[in-house]
Amino acid sequence: SAVISQKPSRDICQRGTSLTIQCQVDSQVTMMFWYRQQPGQSLTLIATANQGSEATYESGFVIDKFPISRPNLTFSTLTVSNMSPEDSSIYLCSETGVMNTEAFFGQGTRLTVV
């Protein structure tokens, strides 16, 4: 699997502000995904980051709240906009490996909104 680097690793933000999370992969990958893990919960898929086109969002997630960029095959960003305390979660970037099957994760971004 590719090595996935995310930054920041953690942040504390004021409500109403926005945070952009960066995900860098050390090799070109076809599929990149963004997940959210709320406290004590499992992983929920936010969206598929598509290279060269708009992201594909899962039910319950919208582009205005979670804009995503994928300018090339090694990089993606997720922005959490107009944050509220309910957005406090771990956000994880993943890629699906050579076989486009299993998901491999970066170390995640732990976001606290106060």
Add this chain to the structure above:
Amino acid sequence: QKEVEQNSGPLSVPEGAIASLNCTYSDRGSQSFFWYRQYSGKSPELIMSIYSNGDKEDGRFTAQLNKASQYVSLLIRDSQPSDSATYLCAVTTSYDKVIFGPGTSLSVIP
């Protein structure tokens, strides 16, 4: 109906025992199935992948898949305290997305 379900736990087993973790999924088109281990405060770590019916063994871990019953399980033999973690079942859907179950917390008691 949730796409991926797991036994709710928490599951406690004594050291050296077999831990059995179960998972069912709803998408009959799913072809790839995974078990992840997640320690508190860490990212999920892939421990097993299984793609065809039957058993797959890797060290102390055995994954079992039954597509007809839409059922996946993970057995951990000779459980160790270091196995204490949350185990996440994950399934690739017909649209090549990986969907996770709610997780089962395992505690191995020395």
